[in-house]
Amino acid sequence: MSTPLLEVRHLKKIFPVTRGAILRRTVGQAHAVDDVSFTLDRGETLGLVGESGCGKSTVARCVLRLIEPSAGKVLFRGEDLLSCSRSRMRDLRRYMQIVFQDPYGSLNPRMTVGQLVAEPALFHGLVKGRREAGQRVGEMLERVGLSASYARRYPHEFSGGQRQRIGIARALASEPDLLILDEPISALDVSIQAQILNLLEDLQSDLGLTYLFIAHDLSLVRHLSHRVMVMYLGRVVETADRDALFESPMHPYTQALLSAVPVADPRKERLRKRIPLPGTVPSCVDPPVACRFASRCFKVQKVCTEQDPPLEPVGENDHRAACLFAEPARLL
Amino acid sequence: MAGGPLLEVRDLAAGFDSRHGLVKALNGVSFVLEPGERLGIVGESGSGKSVTAHAITGLLPSNARVTGEARLDGVDLLQMSKRKMRHVRGERIGMVFQNPLHCLNPSMKIGAQIEEVILAHTDADKREASRRSLELLDQVGIPSPDRSAQEYPHLFSGGMRQRVMIAIALACKPQIVIADEPTTALDVTIQAQIIDLLAETCKAYGAAVILITHDLGILAGFADRIVVMYAGRVVEQGDVDSIYYRPAHPYTLGLLRSVTRIDEARRDRLVPITGNPPSPVLLPSGCAFHPRCPYTQPVCSERVPPLELKGGIDHPAACHFAEEVATHRAGDAVQ
Incomplete structure (x- = not known):
């Protein structure tokens, strides 16, 4: 078997919780990401889902070392990123780019679209001089469905969907292998979402890109991903091939999550039953050693509050779930 | 006006004075709402769905020019004085907005904010208002209402704040609740809870609901009728x-x-x-x-x-x- 493009092993990120402005002291540890492992093959899309605060964006930022992980390994093409020097890391980032959620906040308003898109290519020395850069910008803009003439304009002149295209063009400019898509579609209007989804698909098949796709909207994830990983409170609770996850989810949390997503089909919607999720997500500061979902789980038993369930195989094709009572359910 | 629709909106148009001249946000919107009905208004950003809600409730800024009619039980809300409109909002039309943190007073206890609405719009005395507010908190699923009533909004999660907003909207038993993207900022599991709560409580109070959203999924399970x-x-x-x-x-x-x-x-x-x-x-x-x-x-x-x-x-x-x-x-x- 060839090396996967990205391999994450036992990744942990602990943020200290401090109190006091002058005499700062640590009063607890927030386990934002706790022992997350996964692999991502070339050309594959891994969907990372979970509610706010589950650690999905922290995983993405740790992979790029935009924040420093507390423990674990991140292997990119077999090379351990966490032991790389800063300059090596800078070089490697050429191959791993990120597209952010907010197309308004992530583009510098004082730079022209041309400057924005050319910057990564110039930085990594892929183009030299103005002419080459201009040419690259034109190619990239056309690649994402924009006119090359937009290069002279500023981000504020564009709509949300167009800005997201600019963000994608910028990410593509350094010819990356891996694109981390951090909620790239959530802020867009429904009619625009489909355009961007199609664009991402085309880019993947044309350029052989690999995606780590982070989203809270499960229907987008079902559409774009090959494999899906569900996170809850810093942990992976279930991972499976796309259709297996949506058609026979095993973990009670995945089941509750799927049952909460509305379907644009009135007759179906009237017949559906929701699995109630009482309370809210508990704090990840000093979480329990047992199952983290126990406090809200409809299947909870005494043993769940005593024992930490490992992420174990529960089905074909490496379908795994971290639940002592994992059992398939049909919800859609 | 017995037997007529509860709310009848006819040829509602709204524009805003701006440096580009008059910007027309609404161009003749008409629809009716029957008592107890659940109406969904769906559209993308800029389609005018929120402006419609704000125009009906007299909440548009002063540079807005509104024409048309919005009759609640036959009385045109658009012709009403600001003072009377203040009574309509709260007493007859309750509202739930997208961002509850902007709508709740950060320096006022939750219980007091609900009491305030009851005291302003009904004859209830302080004690009665306080009893009602605890009852409402209980109905919207806030755990231990006695204690929660004494807390400030920042201690509540987004979903909990939205529950408080629903309690406030229902405080005076209105005929209509207008919910403008009430779950857009919430996680999907919380969204499901809030939409179900909105449906249940409004049914219990016999209020009609106008739910404004961009999400066709939410409306599929909620609405009786849809306006696109x-x-x-x-x-x-x-x-x-x-x-x-x-x-x-x-x-x-x-x-x-x-x-x-x-x-x-x-x-x-x-x-x-x-x-x-x-x-x-x-x-x-x-x-x-x-x-x-x-x-x-x-x-x-x-x-x-x-x-x-x-x-x-x-x-x-x-x-x-x-x-x-x-x-x-x-x-x-x-x-």
Whole structure:
């Protein structure tokens, strides 16, 4: 078997919780990401889902070392990123780019679209001089469905969907292998979402890109991903091939999550039953050693509050779930 | 006005004075709301769905120019004095907005904020108001109401704050609750709880609901009737099944085709609506949807199609070619 493009092993990120402005002291540890492992093959899309605060964006930022992980390994093409020097890391980032959620906040308003898109290519020395850069910008803009003439304009002149295209063009400019898509579609209007989804698909098949796709909207994830990983409170609770996850989810949390997503089909919607999720997500500061979902789980038993369930195989094709009572359910 | 609709909106138009001149946000919106009914207004950003809600409740800023009628039990709200309008809001129309943190007073205890509404709009004394507020907190599912009433909004999560907003909206037993994107900022599991709560409590209070959203999924399970808006106009309206299963406007059809569905193994490719929603400053001539419409003909850029009932379609749609759209889509919208 060839090396996967990205391999994450036992990744942990602990943020200290401090109190006091002058005499700062640590009063607890927030386990934002706790022992997350996964692999991502070339050309594959891994969907990372979970509610706010589950650690999905922290995983993405740790992979790029935009924040420093507390423990674990991140292997990119077999090379351990966490032991790389800063300059090596800078070089490697050429191959791993990120597209952010907010197309308004992530583009510098004082730079022209041309400057924005050319910057990564110039930085990594892929183009030299103005002419080459201009040419690259034109190619990239056309690649994402924009006119090359937009290069002279500023981000504020564009709509949300167009800005997201600019963000994608910028990410593509350094010819990356891996694109981390951090909620790239959530802020867009429904009619625009489909355009961007199609664009991402085309880019993947044309350029052989690999995606780590982070989203809270499960229907987008079902559409774009090959494999899906569900996170809850810093942990992976279930991972499976796309259709297996949506058609026979095993973990009670995945089941509750799927049952909460509305379907644009009135007759179906009237017949559906929701699995109630009482309370809210508990704090990840000093979480329990047992199952983290126990406090809200409809299947909870005494043993769940005593024992930490490992992420174990529960089905074909490496379908795994971290639940002592994992059992398939049909919800859609 | 016994037997008439609860709320009747007719030819509602709204514009804003700006440096670009008058920017028209609404161009003649008409719909009715029956007592106890659940109406969904769906549209993308800039379609005018929120402006409609704000115009009806007299909450538009001072640079707004509003014309038309919005009759609540026969009385036109748009002609009402500001003072009377203040009583209508709260007593007869309750409101729930997208961001509860902006709507709750950060320096006032939760209980006191609900009491304030009750004291302002009813004859209840302090003690009665306090008893009512605890009862409301309990009804909207706030754990240990006695204690929660003494807390400040920042201690509550987004979902909990939205529950408090619903309690405030219902405090004076209104006839209508208008919820403007109440769950957009919430996680999907919390969203489901809030929508269910809204449905249950409004039913218990006998209030009609106008739910404004961009999410066709939410409305599928919630609404009795749907109003689809585009560029400041109603393009189609009808009962929920006819809109989802028999859309007659190309925009509605496009929306239904372009949503990704969690309950379906993936289809080959999504069929997006091309282009972008228009800016209200620069509306296309004729039918505002024509530059993005696959059915467009020369007449579409010349004449605005009225919202009317056409042969063979069970609900009104504002399209010159509604019949063609309705027959073409045969089977490929929602199964």
